[in-house]
Amino acid sequence: MTALLELAGVAKRFGGFTALADIDAGFAAGEIHCLLGENGAGKSTLCNLAFGIHAPDEGELRIDGAPYRPEGPRDALAAGIAMVHQHFSLVHDMPVVDNLMLGQARGILDRKGFAARLEALGAEYGLSLSPFARVGDLSIGERQRVEIVKCLMREPRLLIMDEPTAVLLPDEIGALLKVCRAVAERGCGVVLVTHKLAEIKQVADRVTVLRGGRVVARSEDPAGEIDSLVRAMVGREFGGLDSLAMRNLGMAAEEEGRAQPAGGDGADAGGRPRTPEAAQFDGLTVRDAGGATRLDNFTLIVRRGEIVGVAGVEGNGQSELGDVIAGLAHPDSGRFHAAGRDLTRARPAEITAAGVGVVPEDRHRVAAIVEMGLTENLFLNRTKGFTRFGLMRRGAMRAAAEDQMARFDVRAAGPDVTFGSLSGGNQQKAVLARELTTPGLTFLLAAQPTRGLDVGAVESVYRMIREACGNGAGVLLISSELDEILAVADRVVVLYRGRIVGERPAHPRYRAEIGAMMAGHAADTPPAGPGGGADVDAPPAAGEAA
Template sequence: MPAPAEKTEPQPLLTLSGVGKRFGEFSALSDIDIAFNAHQAHCLLGENGAGKSTLCNLVFGIHQPTSGVMRLEDAPYAPANPRDAMGHGVAMVHQHFSLINELPVIDNLLIGKKFGRLNRKAEAEKITALATEFGLDLAPFEIVGDLSVGQRQRIEIVKCLMQRPRLLILDEPTAVLLPEEINSLLDVCRRVAESGCAVVMVTHKLAEIARVADRVTVLRGGRAVAHSAEPSNDMDALVRAMISREGGAGDNRNFGVSALPPRNPAPHRGPRPEAMQIDNLSFVDEIGVKRLDSVTLTITEGEIVGVAGVEGNGQSELGSILAGLSRATSGRWFAAGREMTAAKPRQITAAGVGVIPEDRHLVASIGQLSLADNLQLGRMQRFARYGLIDRKDQREAASTLMQRFDVRAPDSQSAFSTLSGGNQQKAVLARELTTPNLRFLLAAHPTRGLDIGAIEAVYTFIRQAADRNTGVLLISSELDELLAVADRIVVFYRGRIIGERPASSDNRDHIGLLMSGKTP
């Protein structure tokens, strides 16, 4: 009986050494050392803004590094653009598809690849054989616009595989897929890796990493803070690296909360009234994926409840429903005893609910308008005089808010878009925290993109609101901030609340385990 063949160690196909990328004064990536091996699937894990997509764009030639070197096998690799990268055998499936919906599948696949007279039947047979080789179901002559999102993504993958790439990058490939489509895609990733290709997949979903990854690199604040060659066994450590500032050398983003004194809520006789109640809330998105699953939560007046969880586990959908931007599929929710389940944003505000959405530019402000206008969005009727706006009265009110909340700008007539990120966020806070009869505040990622001083200011204002008996739901991917600011923390996983703990540093590891889906 012949001796079993020795298992050979995977060889690095692409190596990055000391790679960094700056956009002006902003450092998106710093000192990245990483190797992507042939025959392996390598997952890049990290929260939004960690630098995952930037790293992929460097490898694919969309951007060029500011520092460091890349080597493909044993030769220098510095693609000037995506076409150059593809010429070196590097392909990328982007988050957003680049298909022409009016054309059939085969025409989308052959655009730019075939010239002259085409035998469409012969080409369709080749494409079908390639798709079948990797377990992809493809109908070459169907119109793309008639296909599901998952089917369109298969086309994008086949388009890349037609090049027979040495390295395939998939940037957040499962973000828009149904559960069964996700399983199919992960199977494809394994097949592609086993064929000899190096597969790089960007994700923040832990279940996908456990299923497909041979190696994992965790990015945080633009740095590689952890590596694992046994991700299934190291999942707890990977989660801690992703959420803990201790894992990210040089990332001092969360130190803004270190200046906050311990929270000591004022004593209250008897049970506190409810500020907000969620009762069995579920949400199914437009492609049929259940994003929230029977969520029940109560927040009392003066209480700050933090929502922890790896992004993509239903927190954004919950925030959208409570802001009146989405409608729950089932269940109900109440603010200060009033049902808000079917309420519109204006009605929610009138009920005494303040909303700090996670995207202040898209939802919370209008950049072209003045600071004064943004401070009074939704309440301009206060300054109406015989059908006209009393601008003097409005400017005085704006100046009062600017002083109270330390919003720094040349004057209240400055365009909102010209303010720094911190001052924009303080302006949104000023408006929402002065909502008449404020009883409940939704704060979704209120410090994202802010510097240390702005972080401290934002949380000081939120705490002051709680001290005035406002109930607060604080959604954040920064566990350090939740531990420093909240009274208790609930953990979301796959659209459910799977655990709750007091907001104490002693509970950090336990909360990290819950975030990875492990329950006692």
Template structure:
């Protein structure tokens, strides 16, 4: 049979950086083909060549046996290729249904028809959404669902998914993998970029591994060759390739008679109501001791975003107070929060964690640029020297500290944010919201290694994550949010998984 997609000898260079070099790949109709590689290996660039975002500098592409040379994404869409990008391409100030109609409708907008189609797809694939909700009010996971449904509405013959599960919850991931299986069963080819090895084991018919822009491994039986794929990807073995999270040493209780240390974080009854008066966070109370990791679990949209915004100084609480190291920060802005020794790894790094138009050096030193001021100017040489050292320590991969932050892969952007926040001056407390979202297994291991290392130095951590397995492995305690309230809390042990799952669904035990 003629392959659905054939890539032969593709090359792509940006400036002096060779991103892809002699990459070849074949995709059959009805196949789910997983594309693996470390952050910055060239996976997103390869997907963007297929979707017409960029043109290859070398090599050829064929679609169903015919030459395929898309000049822009519209050409790819016209030939039945749809793509879910790693970063969202939605218009935040309009509704979900209007986002789905963009580029697909002329003349009078048929919103009712589109909403009905959207509901039908949502029910079929388990991705329900409110058609009339503003995108700006959706959680990260809900926005990803909009992107996926937008592609499915086109009924493509080739679906390219660039790390679609990085922002989804376990149930949503299962639903998406079922979507892939269903569309593949209808003859659609699926290219799935993922870092989650369990997904490869479940769904991939074949897999290709990229490293430094070149194909370094292929597998026709990826479920049976996970270990060799991991080794090809990161050039070393993990003790368990499906569990890259290092265990956190459990804190011992303070012995009786010894003074209890000042909490790294004390939150007392934080409540947040939105502009419509709806309570989003309800009397949230927690203590985080120095050197302790407290995990916050829950289905997205249950108050985690509001909690992080208040603790980051980006939003004001309606009621309640919070303290870091004994200093009250209630109502203080982000600058005061940072000055008090708080590191923030935000859920949405583009919205509040970086300035993508600035350089890597400027972003990685953003919270202490004042230290490099000389006679009203920035000492660029000192900045570049220190930025290089941080990039080396935290494995941030870029051609140089002077390149634009926007040119980094998503994973390298996240590692740069983590490097900046973990080196905050007088760091006492770290708020980490979804810190491993979109990272490969090697990077996940490194990120939690740095977080656990900070804890061993006495830093308290509040870790908000939708990855239950990661919370159970790295946290000391877990609190579960449901509709803005703490549904329950327990020690972070595997035996508590069922209990935590019940709390996340709103059931008490």
């Protein structure tokens, strides 16, 4: 294909760090070109160069063979390049049509005209939206549509999409990929940044793989070369890929023999004796400051040696559940027991002392102090073990940190570097290292443990979680990535509007049913897994939080 946008010998440095080096790449009209690479490989930097956010230090960008050096996004838009960022840039208190007019309308505002254009684009691409709906009232998937339509209204020649499916329902992901194909078929080039191999297999015409800021592989047959592309991405043979990471990225074959619903009292469906309880949730209910119910009668038992996945679109009570387990919030009613102790209103230190590990969904806000060193963050929950006569034994803590780094493959220049200087994957491994070595670990909460991580880090994180489960801990895995839950968990409960609305074994055959429940379609049968769940046939209460 003839390249619309070309990069020739491009390099970009940030201080002493080289983000991109000697990049040669071309993106053509009418194709879907996927960028694949680990965190820190340079994918976002490349996209930001194309969109004018950064300028190259070396090399040249060309459009239609002519030099292209944008001084900002305005120049990129004028050249026909639009970008859908991973984090939305919408004004929640404004209607959809007003958001679309921002930066595009001139002179007298023609809201009806923009609304008509919105409806026409929606019909053409299957992106239906209500023009006068308030953005803050839309679902995550609908907000994603607004971002895409905002770009399509500019009639771009090249559309860059950075991790666009990270927050979408399974059905919404499929719909978005169809939009990508429709956009490409109308002659627009699409650059899709994704970590999900299933998406590459489904829609990619070409793939460029980045590692360490350099192009290490290209493919014009991505569906047939997935294994070699992943090996190129991580720079090694990926021994655990087919058994774990490939499954949790949606590439599973229809594997049989996954965990089945429980049978009679004291045994599971296979006749094996049930293990003791690791944690029990009895009617947990949480209301926000405005009185809206965020978590509604959450009832569940997690047994030792099992992983229970909590599926659901973000904002359906998962954060409130995690805060209660971590001791950061108290429920309005209900109880939470773990390791045989009532921890409903316990302080975080008491929860740790009871043998509960907590990997929160926001590692920067809750799980770490990014300005402090890696060593201190590895032992935030048990610094008393390194004190003597009231003084900190920093040498002993540093030696223990080095052991943890080796054991959990936390890669850094040394234990004294600041936590914030680590890559996302290494930050997450450090948090897991701390929580998985909680003395007497009985129960582990892992909330969104792979958010923003690449395939190599995902494999490492889930291997650690499975090992903890194998050592007898019960695990509650909260994730918006359904494919990951199906690959790692033993059974799945679905949260919708704060309630458990269904339970299924974690098997690919139940993917469609679970996805439907995530979208608000109530389960047609009650759960039958170990420990049971809430009254799942009851519909969500009207007027509660979406």
